[in-house]
Amino acid sequence: MFDFPDDQILPLSKEHVFWTWSAQAKVNPIPVKRAKGVYFWDTDGKRYLDFNSMTMCVNIGHGDARVIEAMVNQARQLPYAAPGMTTKVRALASKLVAEVSPGGKLSKVLFTLGGADANENAVKLARGYTGRFKILTRYRSYHGATAGAMALTGDPRRVAWEPGLMPGVVHFLDPYRYRSTFHRTNPDISEAEFSQDYLNHLEEIIRYEGPETIAAILLEPVTGTNGILIPPEGYMQGVRALCDKYGIVMIADEVMSGFGRTGEWFAVDHWNVVPDIMTMAKGLTSAYAPLGAVAMKPEIAAAFDERTFESGLTYTSHPVSLAAAIANITVLREDKLVEHAAGMGPVLKRLLTDLGEAHPSVGEVRSIGLFGILELVKDRKTKEPMAAWNGSSPEMVAFRKTCLDHGLFLYTHWHTVLIIPPLIISEEQLKEGFEVLDEALEITDKAGVR
Ligand SMILES: Cc1ncc(COP(=O)(O)O)c(C=O)c1O
Missing domain, CATH: 3.40.640.10 (Type I PLP-dependent aspartate aminotransferase-like (Major domain))
Known part of the structure; x- marks a missing residue:
């Protein structure tokens, strides 16, 4: 019934889909093929670590039989x-x-x-x-x-x-x-x-x-x-x-x-x-x-x-x-996932704090359980955000692109970066994502006043 080649998914979607929250000419969707645990894969077999639980919703992780x-x-x-x-x-x-x-x-x-x-x-x-x-x-x-x-x-x-x-x-x-x-x-x-x-x-x-x-x-x-x-x-x-x-x-x-x-x-x-x-x-x-x-x-x-x-x-x-x-x-x-999320809370908090200390473009970090955020700023003193209210900036666009290029899927909102992984995530998997964040933050660091 669904027998058509993977390379047709994107062109066909672009032809017929009307996209939410998007200017239609600017969409660039990931053609996603399968998902398991904290990862999903696109049609080229590229693996992404899911730091947003898709739309902040796949709490128990992907593909639970x-x-x-x-x-x-x-x-x-x-x-x-x-x-x-x-x-x-x-x-x-x-x-x-x-x-x-x-x-x-x-x-x-x-x-x-x-x-x-x-x-x-x-x-x-x-x-x-x-x-x-x-x-x-x-x-x-x-x-x-x-x-x-x-x-x-x-x-x-x-x-x-x-x-x-x-x-x-x-x-x-x-x-x-x-x-x-x-x-x-x-x-x-x-x-x-x-x-x-x-x-x-x-x-x-x-x-x-x-x-x-x-x-x-x-x-x-x-x-x-x-x-x-x-x-x-x-x-x-x-x-x-x-x-x-x-x-x-x-x-x-x-x-x-x-x-x-x-x-x-x-x-x-x-x-x-x-x-x-x-x-x-x-x-x-x-x-x-x-x-x-x-x-x-x-x-x-x-x-x-x-x-x-x-x-x-x-x-x-x-x-x-x-x-x-x-x-x-x-x-x-x-699987005691609520307890697991509570246990991972301090781990996420420490990773966020360490990242914040290492990067001048991080103005503040906040988290509770596996619900976290980085607020990126151009200047820690004035707290000038890395993107305007209800807007974007070249730095935020480049930041997200770098994450995606390195197989880290996450949500950026204006000048903030949300960290909302599936609740099953392990410390090692969190660290895997934070290594990419560490690299991507070099971009926003360069845009700031020191
Ligand atoms: C706090 C909150 N309330 C309501 C909604 C709307 O939910 P839905 O998109 O399922 O209609 C959302 C969606 O992101 C949300 O985050």
Whole structure:
């Protein structure tokens, strides 16, 4: 059925594919042929070390036969059932998600197709539950590409589609210490005071907007593409307290930070915070099949006991995706991959720190578990980024090209380099990637002031 030569993949794709997030004339895709563990291979047999888990999603690594088997068996038995029906995999997958959710407290689960529609449904649930309309989210955030999720998104991907997105979203600032607006003249402020300043900022916005109008605060507990921003101690607990004080639903978007990425099942677990609603996707199936989910406290679900929840998806709870989720969660548990990610956390941190010390173009490194970032700057004193806000630069382009030429696949975002490998990665494999980074950073070092 798929019998045509590998060398036709690129020309045929260029002729017929319409590419996302791309100017169509400028795409240069890797024709990928197979993948195993932390590596994938292109059609020429070139091997790449995957430092981005493809799209920050292949948490258990590539080609795990247990997940593939589960999907094949499910496809043979029953590939699809209607949303109003239920199946063994629907019962089991929702039970498993509830079990691994923070404190096991998010016991009702709605399955979606990915992260954006998980956030869309979370917003509907919060609005229906509270009878309020506004949603507060942060500027340095990404929540998906559908119209509602784009409105929730704080970064420039939203601005590209304004006006015309979902109304009712108000943005606030993130506690981003390296570039904090409020602390340029007093950068040595304590972590507790720093957290409190940003909580005060949030509370002021809540008051100006009117707490009685705010349905939810939706946030990435550890921010993903906008900078691997790890909240300072007290911040997540403070957001939880503000939500409780004003009767606001707390929604944690764990689409990227979930399923072991940070060394806990979910990032909120680092601070023992239980959100009212949590959205997930990516690591839920490790991308073996498309799936998202909204897990919620039973009282949120109960608001719809007598009232219809006016929303749905033809492919909600798709059995093949749910089989993948069940097998994936089982692999994470049996192979102790969350614990492995936690154990590799200090290894990644040390490698990042050493790299930062050796290269003047590294302004700051941050990481938690296997979720890391390098911020590249032209000048450490002024922190001038290696590429402009929402832009690129010849140095960043050359940096990424060098990595790819040396068989290291990773994601660069503006002036940052993200390190998000599959959770199965070993210390030796991490070091293998860092040797390439060490070489590629020579390029950005040359662009800087010393
Ligand atoms: C934090 C976060 N939320 C939501 C999404 C959207 O997920 P999807 O692309 O599956 O719609 C993403 C995707 O990268 C994400 O990182």
